[in-house]
Amino acid sequence: MNWCRYQDGDQVVYGIIDGDTVRAAIGSPFEGGFATGEPRPLSDVSLRLPCIPPTFYAAGANYRAHLAWAAENLGGSGKAPPRADIGYRANNSLVAHGENIVIPRDSSGVVQVEGELAAVIGKTVKHLTPENALDCVLGYTIGNDVSERTWQSSDRTLWRAKNTDTFNPMGPWITSGLDPEALEVTTRINGVEASRYQTKDMIFSLVNFLVETTKYVTLYAGDVMWMGCDGETPVIKAGDVVEIEIPEIGVLRNPVVRG
Numbered sequence: 001m002n003w004c005r006y007q008d009g010d011q012v013v014y015g016i017i018d019g020d021t022v023r024a025a026i027g028s029p030f031e032g033g034f035a036t037g038e039p040r041p042l043s044d045v046s047l048r049l050p051c052i053p054p055t056f057y058a059a060g061a062n063y064r065a066h067l068a069w070a071a072e073n074l075g076g077s078g079k080a081p082p083r084a085d086i087g088y089r090a091n092n093s094l095v096a097h098g099e100n101i102v103i104p105r106d107s108s109g110v111v112q113v114e115g116e117l118a119a120v121i122g123k124t125v126k127h128l129t130p131e132n133a134l135d136c137v138l139g140y141t142i143g144n145d146v147s148e149r150t151w152q153s154s155d156r157t158l159w160r161a162k163n164t165d166t167f168n169p170m171g172p173w174i175t176s177g178l179d180p181e182a183l184e185v186t187t188r189i190n191g192v193e194a195s196r197y198q199t200k201d202m203i204f205s206l207v208n209f210l211v212e213t214t215k216y217v218t219l220y221a222g223d224v225m226w227m228g229c230d231g232e233t234p235v236i237k238a239g240d241v242v243e244i245e246i247p248e249i250g251v252l253r254n255p256v257v258r259g
Helices: 064-073 149-154 206-213
Strands: 002-008 011-018 021-026 046-048 056-058 087-089 101-103 115-121 137-144 168-175 184-189 192-198 224-226 241-246 250-258
Touching (some): 002 021, 046 168, 137 241
Parallel strands (some): 056 224, 101 250
Antiparallel strands (some): 002 011, 002 168, 011 021, 056 087, 115 224, 137 168, 184 192, 184 241, 241 250
């Protein structure tokens, strides 16, 4: 099943997608919502963020080829972390499918994209086990962890390198029933493939992250956990169009402009 949020007049509503159509829903996917509206063409609606996360988690360095690339280009040891080690992003950085990625005027121009699988939590959980961890996942969406590398290297934290407004596109919708370790993530810039990798190559699985995180932190319905990217990350500039595709979910597409 595919759940989305879209603009309906002066309000944003949840909808359930069926092929090329969408029907408005009563309630949300976190509350047992169901479709009631008349089908309308999906192409006629303006998609919004598929959910507004109470907390936005990011796995970060979770693929070996990306660690090796980062060690060569950004510094660092290139060694894998000893355990699943979660970080955070800020909700202000989120934008929906179709919205602009805005590169700030004072950016050096070294801005890169990281296409990622993102898990959407469906219920409140704590102290998960390997056996039940995935039971808390409502579904999956696509994230683009835009990164300003000069700021990433120079600042004490990632507050602007990865959390600048518009730097985290997410969407286009939430798809349930997927195996998070059996997907392929492809990034295209202006229609040209720039990156492709398999989620089976994660150092730590989603199960690992869910179990480790919930030892200390309660997860709530709507929280999202982005799972990192693999390999080299392509540079973007104003005028580009970035597409992140996971075929079982869809395509997250965003134009790039300069602020």
